[in-house]
Amino acid sequence: MNLWLRVFLPFAAGYYLSYLLxxxxxxxxxxxxxxxxxxxxxxxxxxxxxLLTFAAFQIPLGLLLDRHGPRKxxxxxxxVAAAGTLMFAFGASATQLTVARGLIxxxxxxxxxxxxxxFAQNFPPERQASLxxxxxxxxxxxxxxxxxxxxxxxPLIGWRGVFVGxxxxxxxxAAWLFFSVPQRNVGxxxxxxxxxxxxxxxxxxxxxxxxxAPPMTLVTGGFMAVQGLWAVPWLMNVNGLTRHQAAEVLFxxxxxxxxxxxxxxxxxxRLARAGVRPPALLVGGYxxxxxxxxxxxxxxEPAALLWFVYGLGVSGGSLSYALLSAHFAPSLSGRxxxxxxxxxxxxAFVLQWGLGVMIDGLILAGFTEATAYRSTFAxxxxxxxxxxxxxxxxxxPSPRPPSQGRG
Numbered sequence: 001m002n003l004w005l006r007v008f009l010p011f012a013a014g015y016y017l018s019y020l021l022x023x024x025x026x027x028x029x030x031x032x033x034x035x036x037x038x039x040x041x042x043x044x045x046x047x048x049x050x051l052l053t054f055a056a057f058q059i060p061l062g063l064l065l066d067r068h069g070p071r072k073x074x075x076x077x078x079x080v081a082a083a084g085t086l087m088f089a090f091g092a093s094a095t096q097l098t099v100a101r102g103l104i105x106x107x108x109x110x111x112x113x114x115x116x117x118x119f120a121q122n123f124p125p126e127r128q129a130s131l132x133x134x135x136x137x138x139x140x141x142x143x144x145x146x147x148x149x150x151x152x153x154x155p156l157i158g159w160r161g162v163f164v165g166x167x168x169x170x171x172x173x174a175a176w177l178f179f180s181v182p183q184r185n186v187g188x189x190x191x192x193x194x195x196x197x198x199x200x201x202x203x204x205x206x207x208x209x210x211x212x213a214p215p216m217t218l219v220t221g222g223f224m225a226v227q228g229l230w231a232v233p234w235l236m237n238v239n240g241l242t243r244h245q246a247a248e249v250l251f252x253x254x255x256x257x258x259x260x261x262x263x264x265x266x267x268x269x270r271l272a273r274a275g276v277r278p279p280a281l282l283v284g285g286y287x288x289x290x291x292x293x294x295x296x297x298x299x300x301e302p303a304a305l306l307w308f309v310y311g312l313g314v315s316g317g318s319l320s321y322a323l324l325s326a327h328f329a330p331s332l333s334g335r336x337x338x339x340x341x342x343x344x345x346x347x348a349f350v351l352q353w354g355l356g357v358m359i360d361g362l363i364l365a366g367f368t369e370a371t372a373y374r375s376t377f378a379x380x381x382x383x384x385x386x387x388x389x390x391x392x393x394x395x396x397p398s399p400r401p402p403s404q405g406r407g
Contacts, residue, residue: 003122003123005180006180006181006182007118007119007122007123007180007181007182008119008131008134008135009180010173010176010177010180010181011070011074011111011114011115011118011119011135011177011181012115012134012135012138013138013173013176014074014078014108014111014114014115014173014177015111015112015115015135015136015138015139015142016138016139016141016142016145017078017081017108017111017142017166017169017170017173018108018111018112018139018142019138019139019140019141019142019143019146020142020143020145020146020166021050021081021085021104021108021142021166022050022108022142022143022224022228023142023143023146023147023227023228023254024146024150024162025043025046025047025228025229026146026147026227026228026229026230026231026232026250027146027147027150027151027154027232027247027250028150028154028159028162029043029047029229029232029233030232030243031154031159032046032097032159036093036094036097038094039356039360040233040356040357040359040360041353041356041357041360042094042356043229043356044229044352044353044354044355044356044357045098045353045356046094046097046098046101047101047228047229047352048225048229048348048349048352048353049098049099049101049102049105050101050102050104050105050228051105051224051225051228051345051348051349051352052102052105052345052349053102053103053105053106053109054105054106054108054109054345055341055342055344055345055346055348055349056106057106057109058109058113058338058339058341058342058345059200059335059338059339059342061073061109061110061113061334061338062113062200062334062335062336062337062338062339063193063196063197063200063334063335064110064334065110065113065114065117065334065335065338066117066196066331066332066333066334066335067196069117069121069183069184070110070113070114070115070117070118070121070181070334071118071177071178071181071182071183072178072183073110073114074110074111074114074174074177075174075175075177075178076174077106077107077108077109077110078107078108078111078170078171078173078174078177079107079170079171079174080103080106080107081103081104081106081107081108081170082107082167082170082171082174083103083107084100084101084102084103084104084105084106084107085100085104085163085164085166085167085170086163086164086167087099087100087103088100088101088104088163089160089161089163089164089167090160107170112135112139112341113334113337113338113341115135116132116135116321116322116325116333116334116337117333117334117337118181119131119132119135120325120330120333121184122182122184128322129264129278129319129322130264130265130266131265132264132265132318132319132321132322133261133262133263133264133265133266133318134261134262134265136257136261136264136265136315136318137258137261137262137265139257139261140254140255140257140258140259140260140261140262140315141258143227143253143254143257143258144251144254144255144258146254147247147248147250147251147253147254148247148248148250148251150162150247151243151244151247196335199332199335200335200339203328203332203335203336203339204339206327206328207394208324208327209324209336209339209340210394211390211391211394211395212320212323212324212340212391213340213343214386214387214390214391215286215317215320215384215387215388215390215391216317216320216340216343216344216347217343217344217346217347217387218347218351218380218383218384218386218387219286219289219290219314219317219384219387219388220314220317220318220320220344220347220348221343221344221345221346221347221348221350221351222347222348222351222380222383222384223289223310223314223317224344224345224348224352225347225348225349225351225352225355226355226377227250227253227254228348228352229352229356230352230355230356231246231249231250231253231307232246232247232250233373234373234377235249235250235303237369237370237373238369238370238373238374239303241303248304249303249304249307250307252304252307252308252311253307253308253310253311254311255308255311256307256308256309256310256311256312256315257311257312257314257315259312260285260311260312260313260315260316261315261318264281264315264316264318264319278319278322278323279319279323279395281316281319282316282317282319282320282323283391283392283395284313284316285312285313285314285315285316285317286313286314286316286317286388286391287313287388288309288312288313289310289313289314290313290381290384290385290388291313292306292309292310292313293310293377293381293384294381296310296377297374297377297378297381299374320340321337321340321341324336324337324340325337351380355376355377355380358372358375358376358379359372359373359376362375362376
C-alpha cells in the first residue's frame with residue numbers, strides 16, 4: 001500500500017493529465033476552427049504538433065530514464081508542459097497555439113514511459129501486466145474528462161480557462177512526483193552515451209521489435225489520431241450528430257477504454273494462470289478493433305455501440321510495452337518502451353495530420369463531407385489490416401528442422 005501511494009498514484013496523476021491534454025482538442029475543435037478560421041488540415045497540424053514533439057523526444061527520453069530514473073525526468077518535463085498550457089491559454093494565432101501544443105507534447109512525453117520504468121524498479125515482474133492496465137485506466141479517466149465533462153465546462157470558463165486550470169494541475173503533479181517517488185538505482189544504466197545509443201540501435205535491429213512496431217504505429221496510432229481529433233468531426237459530418245451528441249459518443253468510447261484497462265488490471269494475472277496470456281488479449285483486441293472500424297466505414301448503426309466496442313478492443317494494444325520489454329534486459333526497459341512509443345507517436349502524428357489533408361483534398365475534388373471521411377478512414381483501415389496481418393505472421397512458431405535419423 002505504501003508503494004501504491006508513493007509510486008503508483010503520482011504516476012497515474014501524470015498520465016491522467018497527459019491523456020486529457022492529448023484528447024482535449026477533439027471537443028474544443030469547433031471553437032478553435034471558428035475563432036481562428038482553421039481548415040481541417042490546419043486543425044490537424046495544430047493538434048498533431050503535440051504528437052510530433054512527443055515522438056521526437058522518445059529516444060532522448062529513454063536515455064534519460066535509464067540514466068537518471070523516472071522521478072527527476074518526469075517532474076522536470078511536467079513543468080515544460082505547464083509552460084505550454086499557459087501559452088496555449090493566451091495564444092492569439094494558429095502559430096502560437098501550434099508552438100504551445102508542441103511544448104505540451106514535449107512536457108508530457110515521459111508520463112507513461114516513466115511510469116513503466118518506475119513500476120519495473122519498485123514492483124515484481126508478475127505485477128507488471130496489472131499495473132499496465134491500472135496506469136492505462138488513469139489515462140482512460142483523462143480521456144473521459146476530455147469528453148462530456150469538458151463539454152459542460154466550456155460554456156462556464158471557455159477553452160482558455162480550461163488551459164489555465166491545467167497549468168496549475170501540471171505544476172502540482174510535478175511537485176508530487178518529485179517529493180513522493182523514491183529514487184532507485186535498480187535498472188539504472190551508467191554506460192556512456194555512445195554505449196546507450198548502441199543499445200538503441202540494437203533494439204531497432206531486433207526482429208521482435210519489428211513485429212510489434214507496425215500494429216502499434218498504425219492500429220494504436222490510428223486510434224490516437226481519431227480519438228484526439230477526428231472522432232467528433234466524423235460523428236457530426238458522417239453520422240449527423242450535434243456536437244453535444246458527438247461528445248456523448250466520445251464519452252462512451254473513453255469509458256470503454258477505462259473499462260478495458262480496469263479489466264486488464266484486475267484479471268490479467270488470473271487469466272494468465274487460466275491459460276489466457278497477454279499475447280492472446282493483444283491479438284484479440286486488435287482484431288476486434290479492426291472489425292468495428294470496418295463496420296463504421298460501412299455505415300452500420302448504432303454509432304455509440306460501435307465506438308464503445310472500438311474502445312474496448314484497441315485498449316489491449318497497451319500490453320505491447322510489457323510484452324516487448326520481456327525480450328530485453330531490465331537496464332534497457334526505458335529505451336525499449338520509448339523506442340516503441342516513438343513508432344506509435346510517429347504513426348499518430350502522420351495519421352492525424354494526414355487524415356485532415358486527405359479529407360480536404362477529397363472535398364475539393366467534389367466529394368461530399370461524409371464520403372470524404374469514409375474514404376479517408378477506409379484507406380487508414382487497409383493499412384491497419386496489413387500491419388495486423390504482419391503481426392500474426394511474425395508470431396507463428398518457427399518450423400522445426402527435420403530430425404536426422406541415424407545410419
